[in-house]
Amino acid sequence: MSRMLRASAVMAAGTMVSRVTGFVRTMVLAYAIGTFALGDAYNVAYAIPYSILDLLLLGVLSSVVVPMIVRAQKEDPDGGRAYEQRLLTISTVALAVVALLAVLAAPLLIQLYTTGWESGSRKYEVAVLLARLILPQLAFFGIGAVAGAILNTRDRFAAPMxxxxxxxxxxxxxxxxxxLVAGDVGGDVSRITDGQLVLLGLGTTAGIVAQAAVLVVALRRTGFVFTPRFDVRNARLGEMGRAGVWTIGYVVVTQLGFMLTTNLASAAGDAVHGHGITPYTFAFQLFQLPYGVIGVSVITAMLPRMSRAVTEQRFGDVRGEFGSSVRLIGSIMVPVSLLLMVLGPAITVPIYAHGVTTVQDAVYIGNVLQVYGLALVPFAIFQLLLRVFYAFGDTRTPVYVGAATTAVNALLMWIMYLVLPFAYTVMGLAFAYAVAYALGAVTAWWLASRRVQGLGGWQIGWALTRMYLAALPTAALxxxxxxAVQMIFGGLGFVNSLIVLAVGGGLGMLLYLGVAHRMRIPEVNSIVGMVAGRVGR
Incomplete structure (x- = not known):
């Protein structure tokens, strides 16, 4: 536990700074382009390269490439150096080609991800131009992702975070x-110029170029010397393909679900301005923060060790790694999920209610975030369970589970779209997401438990129950x-929201830590002890 806690803490620190600066980035984005037409066009164009990367690379990295690099480091005479060079060469060339094809196909991609955006309209033209300027980042993001995967297998977690x-x-x-350049144009796509769009699109791509450069430099400092290798016969592509085809299948299924989400949200946004893709995207980014800081850090540290344990047939260690990961993640995510459900608008108003984004727009984003709070713990457990299968080299089962989860999500989203007024559609999409991942986590747990002869469900369930009990006073506060703030001041403006966050969020988390410490919850005690030790130095 202490080893995982230290490794996760290092990564969580970097991820926290990343997420904080990401918040500032999102705040400035809301200030500059708002939640209407320009905001929707930008967010669709920005989402497409990430969807393509999920299809081609990122899902395979976590489930197939990392275990294969670990095996090559252990079995190959050169410690896997040549294998790593082949992976970096192949991914760079392949993604450069994909980026070029995606730029050419930008109009088709925009049509796939939206509904009601007529070809020839200014909103559609803006989205296509932004997509063509942002899609080239595919190649640089891929290079950085492979470099980060190699760093992780060497237990170098800081740079990727x-x-x-x-x-x-x-x-x-x-x-x-x-x-500054756009001035009072705001989110009005009819007044934005192509030159201003070029600044917005190429500037977004420049950020990914800088990120990839940092990872490449960090990889060189480990002693890695990149030599282009095109001897694909020794790249184990066949083995990777057999293992990765199921992972790609899983990602295809989830991206089809995401495509449905953007289409339904874009239709709602056309019916009620400010209630479409942008509120969904902004709320989802905030929802992902706790998982990104805690969940990703724990999973990144867990997967290489779990893969080694499976390779050496130490299944008891697999169960131990999983149980420790769930309890460590739950000790933070349980109170945070309750706070999101209570404090959603108080969180989003200080972040988004600036410039062309009004307080009313920000409150709606907060309402969506409140619904997303229901999904936080089930989603994190679902992702941990998938890594159990990946550690065993089983990429088929996650496809089945993911397909079922996405099918349930799609069905529920469609029902929400049909029965709810357009003003509440995006909130309904978030609720469908929460229910689908809760059911998906139950199914994945049952299957993974059979694989390792039990996951310690009663112990984990009791631990999570105690965490929820410890968090109830926090939710009440x-x-x-x-x-109190609404009764006294009559609403949630900027200052009022900060007061709510300071009392309900800041003091609330301190209350949770105190109650959990008194209840002798081990994971919270470990966190409190680590923080107290560092403060005392």
Missing amino acids: WAPVLNNIVVIGVLLVFA ALASVW
Whole structure:
């Protein structure tokens, strides 16, 4: 536990700074382009390269490439150096080709991800131009992702967690310049010029270029010397393909679900301005923060060790790694999920209610975030469970589980779209997401438990129950702070929201730590002890 805690803490620190600067980036984005037409066009164009990367690379990295690099480091005479060079060469060339093809296909991609955006309209033209300027980042993001995977297998976790900070800083600077140049244009796509769009699009891509450069430099400092290798016969592509085809299948299924989400959200946004893709995207980014800081850090540290344990047939260690990971993640995510459900608008108003984004727009983003709070713990456990299968080299089962989860999500989203007014559609999409991942986590748990002859469900369930009990006073304090501020001041403006966050969020988390410490919850005691030890130095 202490080893995982230390490794996770290092990564969590970098991820926290990354997410904080990401918040600033999102705040400046909301200030500069708002939540209406220009915001929707930018967010669709920005989402497409990430969807393509998921299809081609990122899912395979976590489930197939990392275990294969670990095996090559252990079995190959050169410690896997040549294998790593082949992977970097092949991924660079392949993604450069994909980036070029994606730029050419930008109009088709925009049509796939939206509904009601007519070809020839200014909103559609803006989205296509932004996509063509942002899609080239595919190649640089891929290079950085492979470099980061190699660093992780060498237990070098800091650079992959800190590199996005530079990306955010670059884009923040670009957005500030854009806001200055665009002036009072705001989110009006009819008044924005192509030159201003070029600044916005290329500036976004420049951030990814800087991020990739940091990772490449960090990899060189480990002694890695890149030599292009095109001897694909020794790249184990066949083995990777057999293992990765199921992972790609899983990512295809999830991206189809995401495509449905953007289409339904874009239709709602056309019906009720400010209630479309941009509120969904901004709320989702905030929802992902706790998982990104805690969940990703723990999973990144867990997967290589779990893969080694499976290779050496130490299944008891697999169960131990999983149980420790769930409890460590839950000790933070349980209170945070309750706070999101209570404090959603108080969080989003200080972040987004600036420039062309009004307080009313920010409150709606907060309402979506409140619904997303339901999904935080189930989503994190679901992702941990997938890594159990990946550690065993099983990429087929996650496809089945992911397909079922996405099918349920799609069905529920469609129902929400049909029965709810357009003003509540995006909130309904978030609720469908929460229910689908809760059911998906239950299914994945059952299958993974059979694989390792039990995951310690009763112990983990009791530990999570105690965490929820410890977090109830925090939720009550947060709810009381919201009620008191609204009664006294009559609403959630910028200053009022900060008061709610200070009392309900800040004091609430301190209350949780105190109650959990008194209840002798080990994971919280470890965190409190580590923080107290560092403060005492």
